Amino acid sequence: MLTKNPPLTIEKPMPRPTTKDLAKAAGVSRATVDRVLNGREGVHQKTVDRVTKAIDELGFERNIQAANLARSKHYRFVFALPRSGDHFLDEIIHQINEAGPSFTSDPIVCDVQHIDENDPHKIAAFLGQLNAPDISGVAIMAPETPQVRDAIYRLQERGVASLPFISGQSMANQHWVGMNNHAAGATAAMLLGRFNRQGAGSIMVVSESMQSRDSLERRLGFDAEINAHFPELSSLPSLETYGDKDRAEVIISNTIQNNPDLRGIYVLSSEARIPASILAADPQVQHIPTVAHERTPFTEEALKSRSLDAIIAQDAGHLVRSAIRKLKAISDGRTKHVPQERIRVEVLLKTNL
Amino acid sequence: MLTKNPPLTIEKPMPRPTTKDLAKAAGVSRATVDRVLNGREGVHQKTVDRVTKAIDELGFERNIQAANLARSKHYRFVFALPRSGDHFLDEIIHQINEAGPSFTSDPIVCDVQHIDENDPHKIAAFLGQLNAPDISGVAIMAPETPQVRDAIYRLQERGVASLPFISGQSMANQHWVGMNNHAAGATAAMLLGRFNRQGAGSIMVVSESMQSRDSLERRLGFDAEINAHFPELSSLPSLETYGDKDRAEVIISNTIQNNPDLRGIYVLSSEARIPASILAADPQVQHIPTVAHERTPFTEEALKSRSLDAIIAQDAGHLVRSAIRKLKAISDGRTKHVPQERIRVEVLLKTNL
DNA sequence: AATTTTTTGAGACACGTGCCTCAAATTGCT
DNA sequence: AGCAATTTGAGGCACGTGTCTCAAAAAATT
Numbered sequence: 001m002l003t004k005n006p007p008l009t010i011e012k013p014m015p016r017p018t019t020k021d022l023a024k025a026a027g028v029s030r031a032t033v034d035r036v037l038n039g040r041e042g043v044h045q046k047t048v049d050r051v052t053k054a055i056d057e058l059g060f061e062r063n064i065q066a067a068n069l070a071r072s073k074h075y076r077f078v079f080a081l082p083r084s085g086d087h088f089l090d091e092i093i094h095q096i097n098e099a100g101p102s103f104t105s106d107p108i109v110c111d112v113q114h115i116d117e118n119d120p121h122k123i124a125a126f127l128g129q130l131n132a133p134d135i136s137g138v139a140i141m142a143p144e145t146p147q148v149r150d151a152i153y154r155l156q157e158r159g160v161a162s163l164p165f166i167s168g169q170s171m172a173n174q175h176w177v178g179m180n181n182h183a184a185g186a187t188a189a190m191l192l193g194r195f196n197r198q199g200a201g202s203i204m205v206v207s208e209s210m211q212s213r214d215s216l217e218r219r220l221g222f223d224a225e226i227n228a229h230f231p232e233l234s235s236l237p238s239l240e241t242y243g244d245k246d247r248a249e250v251i252i253s254n255t256i257q258n259n260p261d262l263r264g265i266y267v268l269s270s271e272a273r274i275p276a277s278i279l280a281a282d283p284q285v286q287h288i289p290t291v292a293h294e295r296t297p298f299t300e301e302a303l304k305s306r307s308l309d310a311i312i313a314q315d316a317g318h319l320v321r322s323a324i325r326k327l328k329a330i331s332d333g334r335t336k337h338v339p340q341e342r343i344r345v346e347v348l349l350k351t352n353l
Numbered sequence: 354m355l356t357k358n359p360p361l362t363i364e365k366p367m368p369r370p371t372t373k374d375l376a377k378a379a380g381v382s383r384a385t386v387d388r389v390l391n392g393r394e395g396v397h398q399k400t401v402d403r404v405t406k407a408i409d410e411l412g413f414e415r416n417i418q419a420a421n422l423a424r425s426k427h428y429r430f431v432f433a434l435p436r437s438g439d440h441f442l443d444e445i446i447h448q449i450n451e452a453g454p455s456f457t458s459d460p461i462v463c464d465v466q467h468i469d470e471n472d473p474h475k476i477a478a479f480l481g482q483l484n485a486p487d488i489s490g491v492a493i494m495a496p497e498t499p500q501v502r503d504a505i506y507r508l509q510e511r512g513v514a515s516l517p518f519i520s521g522q523s524m525a526n527q528h529w530v531g532m533n534n535h536a537a538g539a540t541a542a543m544l545l546g547r548f549n550r551q552g553a554g555s556i557m558v559v560s561e562s563m564q565s566r567d568s569l570e571r572r573l574g575f576d577a578e579i580n581a582h583f584p585e586l587s588s589l590p591s592l593e594t595y596g597d598k599d600r601a602e603v604i605i606s607n608t609i610q611n612n613p614d615l616r617g618i619y620v621l622s623s624e625a626r627i628p629a630s631i632l633a634a635d636p637q638v639q640h641i642p643t644v645a646h647e648r649t650p651f652t653e654e655a656l657k658s659r660s661l662d663a664i665i666a667q668d669a670g671h672l673v674r675s676a677i678r679k680l681k682a683i684s685d686g687r688t689k690h691v692p693q694e695r696i697r698v699e700v701l702l703k704t705n706l
Numbered sequence: 707a708a709t710t711t712t713t714t715g716a717g718a719c720a721c722g723t724g725c726c727t728c729a730a731a732t733t734g735c736t
Numbered sequence: 737a738g739c740a741a742t743t744t745g746a747g748g749c750a751c752g753t754g755t756c757t758c759a760a761a762a763a764a765t766t
Contacts, residue, residue, distance in 0.1 A: 028714075028715085029714065029715045029716070030715090030716090031714070031715060031716075031717090032713085032714060032715075035713095035714090042712065042713060042714090043713070043714085044712085044713060044714090047713080047714080066721090068721090069720095069721045069722065069723095070720070070721050071721080072720090072721060072722090
């Protein structure tokens with residue numbers, strides 16, 4: 001019955017040093033350690049150094065759980081989003097509301113605040129209202145403008161964590177949650193290029209608007225890939241629907257008439273309903289490979305019914321949870337350890353929904 | 354300068370009820386509440402009911418942070434994995450070691466234990482050693498056998514959380530971390546089917562072995578999709594390399610010789626190195642669409658150099674973190690709230706690595 | 707040297723829960 | 737009714753940190 005069991009080594013993990021250990025190591029009292037840790041005034045530089053040195057030597061990291069308990073702190077994060085209508089945004093909002101329970105181990109509350117994306121002044125004013133410790137952090141989805149950039153900067157100075165979310169602010173920012181739009185565009189191009197079986201032709205690109213940085217980046221990535229690897233294809237100028245169904249119908253059917261050699265269709269904005277339903281109704285483009293963005297009830301259905309061939313998506317749940325984790329890390333002052341989860345550019349086919 | 358600011362409603366969130374509140378509501382003492390909450394003996398059923406009722410009415414949830422603090426509890430999770438060599442497994446192990454710091458807000462330690470996947474008895478013996486509270490949970494990657502299934506069952510009885518990980522155990526289990534292999538196979542088929550531009554022909558399927566449940570499921574999904582939607586293609590019987598390079602070379606080149614109408618290649622095991630490097634060296638199959646599994650330095654390089662056309666992958670980091678979150682939830686007794694994150698069947702192309 | 711100012715320490719209490727002891731209250735039994 | 741067993745309560749200390757207060761010590765000023 002006895003066999004040589006695999007070696008099982010269970011060393012107790014070294015208990016983490018506490019503020020008490022710190023105090024002893026630095027030769028000061030716990031009160032002073034506290035003063036240093038929480039940046040209070042009236043501590044001699046020499047003492048600060050001693051404590052800091054001890055922190056390094058012991059590898060001390062404060063027990064955030066205990067700290068939050070003592071402070072009875074709860075995190076409140078605000079998601080500043082555009083007004084909706086958009087299915088993708090609806091899903092994001094749903095995930096935000098869902099996120100609470102999933103973080104049961106931390107006292108986290110998330111609010112959604114709708115902001116008028118076209119009024120930078122209002123956005124800045126809104127951000128100006130937010131203050132620590134009422135609000136621990138904000139995830140912001142809004143176009144990048146000087147006012148907004150400024151407001152964000154001041155937020156950080158006031159101790160409110162902030163994070164560009166999905167769209168808008170420059171990726172140059174150290175922290176950012178959202179997918180790489182250039183790669184997303186390139187991936188759409190790759191799929192359309194490879195799905196095409198009818199040789200040379202042109203590709204239609206439809207967008208709600210090309211105003212936003214995201215749309216531009218997707219388009220750039222798309223063109224780069226087409227030009228580099230599918231010389232037989234040429235992508236047409238972007239059609240902008242401005243969210244107007246009638247306008248969309250006109251420009252799309254015009255394009256179909258004028259380009260009998262259509263080989264692919266790329267719907268690059270996150271709201272695919274208008275163009276996709278127009279396309280689905282047009283018998284001439286039934287078998288032309290089509291790629292759209294974001295998983296929504298609509299696109300999902302379209303994929304299943306094969307009126308769409310692929311979806312380029314970013315997982316709404318991951319986006320939200322990643323944002324929360326990052327905001328929390330920043331808010332805890334663990335800027336060094338902010339999780340650097342990339343948001344994947346997902347390719348959804350009928351088979352892997 | 355003043356504009357109508359957007360409405361900002363910051364209601365303080367209702368503080369969560371504490372055991373004190375519970376005691377008051379149930380009309381008992383905190384000691385009794387403790388007895389009920391922690392299932393201690395010697396409490397009258399009537400009293401238990403009173404407390405339980407109060408729990409429901411208040412919506413009480415114990416503050417796990419505070420509880421862990423009081424217990425000075427740390428979570429120790431074991432990942433029981435096969436002996437390695439495999440790049441994908443290496444990546445998993447890397448992510449396990451990486452996971453610690455990313456969970457800074459909880460005292461979590463993860464160990465990797467290598468088990469001999471072919472000796473169910475040994476595996477069961479190993480699992481038999483694990484006991485709460487030394488070990489809070491185990492993620493198990495091992496073939497499903499009666500012994501192992503039994504050992505897992507007893508683990509749970511001993512209060513050790515357990516979780517089938519990536520491969521092996523039946524998905525029928527309520528909790529499970531890993532991708533849907535049927536969907537993965539179907540996705541590979543879909544890609545090969547759509548990437549093919551040369552009409553009717555056959556598809557080569559290469560695997561290390563077809564012994565495991567995962568391989569079978571992938572194959573089933575693959576065939577189902579090919580048969581349903583690509584009647585012009587027929588998939589050949591699976592080639593099994595058994596991890597032997599020489600054998601692989603023989604059976605692969607035989608298949609290439611005997612099937613001049615090859616239209617696609619599917620490498621379905623997680624270790625693609627042997628078959629993929631053989632294929633890369635054969636000029637006859639240079640332009641045949643090829644799909645493999647799992648992102649590794651090797652497959653990544655192959656994708657970049659275009660000797661591979663797509664990778665079907667599951668994100669190693671997500672797998673590990675998801676497993677940890679689930680183990681923690683189970684271990685905390687929050688079986689109701691175990692996060693039900695699906696592991697996506699990722700499609701990786703050169704453009705979205 | 708005397709006085710003020712700055713810096714530090716000692717200690718208490720809090721956060722929500724676990725876990726223990728001892729006594730009090732209640733129940734069941736003979 | 738008396739005794740034992742069961743059930744409950746009161747209270748304390750602990751976990752690691754935050755946040756006070758008050759006094760002591762050290763340094764800087766007059």
